[in-house]
């Protein structure tokens with residue numbers, strides 16, 4: 135074992151600089167080129183690397199010390215010397231002179247670049263108090279420095295702070311606090327109970343499955359149920375259907391529902407928003423692109439009717455029909471399914487009384503529509519047969535309160551019960 139004093143190499147134009155951070159402690163094992171200290175001049179801060187690897191035996195400097203080229207920073211028990219010790223029998227040739235310590239350059243600031251997988255708030259990141267190399271270290275690990283508390287001088291973020299942050303985050307994610315913490319699903323051989331066959335899921339099934347699963351477990355869903363009296367709406371739709379039959383035009387109930395939804399989105403703009411990636415801001419949208427869930431043999435897709443507020447009932451009906459055909463013919467383009475503000479999932483043509491639609495993130499709410507049915511409704515004097523449409527509104531409870539959810543469906547129900555309101 136050999137010990138070696140590690141000295142400050144040529145640090146360029148500076149006579150003396152102040153140590154603002156110690157990056158190693160006695161007992162640490164380091165590699166050559168690992169940073170030992172951070173110094174700061176009035177122009178820049180820089181980290182001074184070690185010329186050798188080994189175990190730190192002594193730290194010869196302290197925060198606040200002024201140092202210059204040749205100052206001893208630490209004493210290392212060098213690992214290299216152990217590996218390179220020559221056998222005793224043969225006299226060792228004189229060792230080659232050690233390479234001159236590398237002259238450290240002030241580390242350039244890393245340009246702001248969003249990580250492909252982990253969200254980094256670039257504004258907060260750039261404001262964080264940390265040296266360039268700690269910034270690079272944080273970025274390599276996908277750590278948003280804006281979330282790390284600095285324990286260094288004047289709150290500077292040290293390498294240790296970043297490591298502690300990563301450890302805490304991982305431990306929270308694996309200890310049940312951040313993960314579901316459920317036992318994995320066992321692999322089961324169903325053939326032990328009867329005849330079976332394995333059928334591969336379609337690509338759409340797999341993609342939708344992942345998407346729905348993520349949304350279901352990460353968004354706190356609440357579903358508000360309600361009903362709308364669509365007796366008049368249906369009478370009008372049927373009348374229009376007869377009048378427009380010769381032109382080959384058919385107005386779907388979904389077009390009325392979409393128009394009513396837009397009126398309610400205008401009355402309750404929070405439903406037309408998305409949480410940003412930091413979850414600290416709402417992105418309020420001033421456009422009305424409405425998604426429609428379409429059932430295809432390969433699975434569920436959600437094409438988006440763009441600027442539906444500016445389209446007529448006939449135009450919306452035609453677009454839904456065209457999209458449904460395209461979807462079933464696998465002709466939808468990715469852009470046809472992007473940019474939605476709110477989705478409608480209609481199972482009305484099929485059946486059912488109510489259901490819990492899963493929010494189509496980053497949207498914050500989705501309306502499920504079930505099959506309308508004639509119900510005896512008390513009008514104050516007697517029961518009247520009215521055509522009632524069941525509505526199931528799922529919303530993101532982080533963005534929308536229960537009271538707002540009930541107000542939205544009440545408003546929506548009123549629009550559908552008296553479609554003259556849609557003219558207002």
Ligand code: CAO
Pocket residue numbers: 385386387388426427428429430434454458479480481482483484490491492503504505506507523
């Ligand atoms: N109650 C009663 N009847 C209804 C109805 C309702 N809520 N909605 C539609 N209908 C009737 C229509 O009147 C029509 O009957 P007629 O042919 O006698 O007029 C029939 O059902 C079909 O309606 P439509 O042609 O107008 O189609 P649509 O607009 O209802 O639906 C589409 C189009 C694309 C939404 C539908 O084909 C579809 O794919 N639905 C499934 C969506 C889905 O899978 N959602 C679940 C997603 S999981 O969250």
